[in-house]
Amino acid sequence: MMKNAAENAVEVAGLTVVRGRREVLHGLDFTIPVGQVTGLLGPSGCGKSTLMRVLVGVQAGVTGTVTVFGEAAGAKSLRHRIGYVTQDPSVYDDLSITENLAFFARVLGLDRAEATRCIEAVDLVDHADDVVAQLSGGQRSRASLAVALLGNPSLLVLDEPTVGLDPVLREDLWNKFHELAAAGVAVLVSSHVMDEAERCDRLLLMRDGVFLADGTPTEIKQQAGAPDIEHAFLSIVRGAA
Amino acid sequence: MNPRITAAIAARVLTQLRRDHRTLAIMLVLPCLLISLLWWMFDDLPGNSFDRVGPALLAMFPFIVMFLVTSVTTLRERSGGTLERLLAMPMGKLDFLFGYAIAFGLVAAVQSALAVGISVGLLDLTIVGPVWLLTVVAVADAVLGSALGLFVSAFARTEFQAVQFMPAIVIPQILLCGLFVPRPALPGLLEAISDVLPLSYAVDAMQHLTRSTSTGEVWGDLAVVAAYAVAGLALGAGTLRRRSQ
Numbered sequence: 229m230m231k232n233a234a235e236n237a238v239e240v241a242g243l244t245v246v247r248g249r250r251e252v253l254h255g256l257d258f259t260i261p262v263g264q265v266t267g268l269l270g271p272s273g274c275g276k277s278t279l280m281r282v283l284v285g286v287q288a289g290v291t292g293t294v295t296v297f298g299e300a301a302g303a304k305s306l307r308h309r310i311g312y313v314t315q316d317p318s319v320y321d322d323l324s325i326t327e328n329l330a331f332f333a334r335v336l337g338l339d340r341a342e343a344t345r346c347i348e349a350v351d352l353v354d355h356a357d358d359v360v361a362q363l364s365g366g367q368r369s370r371a372s373l374a375v376a377l378l379g380n381p382s383l384l385v386l387d388e389p390t391v392g393l394d395p396v397l398r399e400d401l402w403n404k405f406h407e408l409a410a411a412g413v414a415v416l417v418s419s420h421v422m423d424e425a426e427r428c429d430r431l432l433l434m435r436d437g438v439f440l441a442d443g444t445p446t447e448i449k450q451q452a453g454a455p456d457i458e459h460a461f462l463s464i465v466r467g468a469a
Numbered sequence: 470m471n472p473r474i475t476a477a478i479a480a481r482v483l484t485q486l487r488r489d490h491r492t493l494a495i496m497l498v499l500p501c502l503l504i505s506l507l508w509w510m511f512d513d514l515p516g517n518s519f520d521r522v523g524p525a526l527l528a529m530f531p532f533i534v535m536f537l538v539t540s541v542t543t544l545r546e547r548s549g550g551t552l553e554r555l556l557a558m559p560m561g562k563l564d565f566l567f568g569y570a571i572a573f574g575l576v577a578a579v580q581s582a583l584a585v586g587i588s589v590g591l592l593d594l595t596i597v598g599p600v601w602l603l604t605v606v607a608v609a610d611a612v613l614g615s616a617l618g619l620f621v622s623a624f625a626r627t628e629f630q631a632v633q634f635m636p637a638i639v640i641p642q643i644l645l646c647g648l649f650v651p652r653p654a655l656p657g658l659l660e661a662i663s664d665v666l667p668l669s670y671a672v673d674a675m676q677h678l679t680r681s682t683s684t685g686e687v688w689g690d691l692a693v694v695a696a697y698a699v700a701g702l703a704l705g706a707g708t709l710r711r712r713s714q
């Protein structure tokens with residue numbers, strides 16, 4: 229299943245981010261391997277979205293070294309290789325799913341067949357001609373995910389893609405993420421729901437802009453001596469206090 | 470800049486507009502109705518007063534409507550995350566700006582053609598100069614409105630705030646453009662201010678076309694309007710940061 233885990237899509241050293249007047253990320257060091265689903269978990273406001281924005285190159289106030297596939301994050305040549313889902317579904321409300329996908333495909337220089345493929349991948353074929361404003365929240369976030377899949381990016385950065393989805397759909401999406409990882413994609417998924425942790429190959433547990441733990445779910449649970457990630461998180465937080 | 474991406478953005482904006490019937494009506498039908506209303510108001514007055522105010526209105530509508538529509542749509546794009554997504558893709562800032570300018574320029578061309586057609590054909594507005602040039606001025610004016618709208622959208626957080634720029638940026642230009650008081654008759658300071666406001670030049674161009682067949686001055690005015698539009702787009706580009714806080 230897991231491909232060469234030593235190959236890293238992302239390598240970060242001493243990452244510090246200042247937003248407004250506050251330092252939000254405080255000197256992070258981490259890597260994200262290809263061929264795995266890496267979960268970025270932590271409570272609301274801890275800096276997950278900020279970290280993801282750094283990787284795709286849209287965050288200002290960044291210091292430290294952040295390389296993606298060997299190039300500085302945000303480099304022009306990387307823009308074809310990264311699929312990014314922002315936290316709020318970023319598709320056009322007044323266009324249909326097909327029109328949205330066709331537009332982003334044109335921006336990326338891809339054809340309509342690729343747009344259709346991505347609509348199929350997120351299981352929205354039945355709603356392809358519906359205007360996004362008339363979709364449910366979950367359908368809308370899947371439409372946003374479909375855009376990120378365009379052109380088979382080698383790194384997927386997904387900011388809380390499963391929020392508000394029913395259990396069946398969440399299951400489907402997680403399977404999809406693992407399918408992509410198995411095909412060699414580096415998948416980074418954030419969530420503030422700890423029960424999604426078990427679905428990741430590897431976890432980065434974050435709190436207030438620092439990592440509390442970095443490892444497989446099993447390793448983290450063992451180290452903390454806790455039955456699940458939620459308790460592990462709590463016991464690490466208490467241990468640190 | 471990439472022509473494919475620019476065209477994709479322009480086509481998308483046009484599709485969105487086509488979907489939004491009310492906005493389309495405001496952009497295309499409302500100017501015609503307002504011009505007709507004005508014609509009616511002046512109809513019983515002695516002299517041909519409509520010939521004096523009509524051209525100024527033809528310059529004002531594209532400017533106002535495009536300013537409003539662009540500031541709100543680009544604000545939506547900024548706050549809805551789609552701009553962030555596009556900036557993470559291989560899209561240049563200029564692709565974005567020109568895509569919008571082309572789409573709204575096209576709508577403005579249709580709008581102006583309708584408004585000019587009604588004014589000249591139905592309402593007997595006298596135009597001595599070439600009618601097509603009138604439309605060119607209106608398009609430049611619309612692009613100017615779009616450019617300023619793009620620029621101010623960077624300073625608004627909500628659509629309500631975006632609309633608030635209208636009284637600050639648009640109304641002074643309407644007051645000083647020569648519609649109410651001919652510009653040379655304004656107090657010196659106000660005339661000087663009106664000399665640096667782009668709408669004044671668009672109105673001057675329109676008024677000139679109603680009186681004269683010579684086009685030299687019109688091209689001069691047009692150049693000023695176009696220069697402001699380009700400056701507006703450049704300022705707008707400055708507010709589009711790939712990396713933001």
Ligand SMILES: Nc1ncnc2c1ncn2[C@@H]1O[C@H](COP(=O)(O)OP(=O)(O)OP(=O)(O)O)[C@@H](O)[C@H]1O
Pocket residue numbers: 247248252270271272273274275276277278279315420714
């Ligand atoms: N535009 C901004 N300007 C200044 N500070 C910001 C901005 N956006 C977020 N922050 C601050 O940065 C910190 C991290 O925010 P971030 O959005 O990365 O959190 P998050 O972990 O994604 O939270 P959530 O789970 O709620 O999405 C927060 O404390 C927030 O107050």
Ligand SMILES: [Mg+2]
Pocket residue numbers: 276277278315387
């Ligand atoms: Mg977030």
